[in-house]
Amino acid sequence: MAKHAITLHINGQAHDVAVDARELLIHTLRERLRLTGAHIGCETSHCGACTVDMDGVSLKACTLLSVQCDGAEITTVEGLAGADGLHAVQEGFMQEHGLQCGFCTPGMLMRAYRFLQENPDPTEEEIRYGMAGNLCRCTGYNNIVKAVQYAARKLQEQADPKQPA
Numbered sequence: 001m002a003k004h005a006i007t008l009h010i011n012g013q014a015h016d017v018a019v020d021a022r023e024l025l026i027h028t029l030r031e032r033l034r035l036t037g038a039h040i041g042c043e044t045s046h047c048g049a050c051t052v053d054m055d056g057v058s059l060k061a062c063t064l065l066s067v068q069c070d071g072a073e074i075t076t077v078e079g080l081a082g083a084d085g086l087h088a089v090q091e092g093f094m095q096e097h098g099l100q101c102g103f104c105t106p107g108m109l110m111r112a113y114r115f116l117q118e119n120p121d122p123t124e125e126e127i128r129y130g131m132a133g134n135l136c137r138c139t140g141y142n143n144i145v146k147a148v149q150y151a152a153r154k155l156q157e158q159a160d161p162k163q164p165a
């Protein structure tokens with residue numbers, strides 16, 4: 001089968017890959033590029049375990065063909081931590097016990113990362129609605145809400161260190 005040459009900019013690095021026309025982005029990420037943080041939990045686009053950030057929006061990588069993503073800027077969970085350590089959403093999930101098996105966590109983190117840019121000071125209801133594309137079998141969601149609230153406070157402190165959040 002003829003391959004298609006594409007370039008994906010992932011976590012700040014360009015990757016040239018040759019993909020089949022039918023290949024899903026989640027498989028290119030996991031199998032060709034070995035970025036195995038993003039997971040697959042369904043075949044019906046419901047679970048959000050495959051969520052990545054692409055060109056400024058949260059997208060389910062199981063619903064995209066890799067050829068559609070040629071030239072895209074993608075962030076995966078492997079790119080969240082910076083030189084200063086964990087990103088605020090990672091710290092929040094750790095501090096508030098927002099994970100158990102960890103299978104949904106990379107998708108949850110990538111959604112929380114974008115959601116808090118869309119809505120930096122969300123109510124609990126807005127968090128639950130904003131994270132509704134991501135399913136979790138372990139936590140019952142309550143500690144995930146607290147984790148996102150923790151991250152929102154921390155991001156506000158980082159944006160304005162003088163103002164206690």
Ligand code: FES
Nearest residue numbers: 041045047048062
């Ligand atoms: S694997 Fe379930 S929505 Fe992508």
Ligand code: FES
Nearest residue numbers: 100104136137138
């Ligand atoms: S922590 Fe297990 S599915 Fe969410």
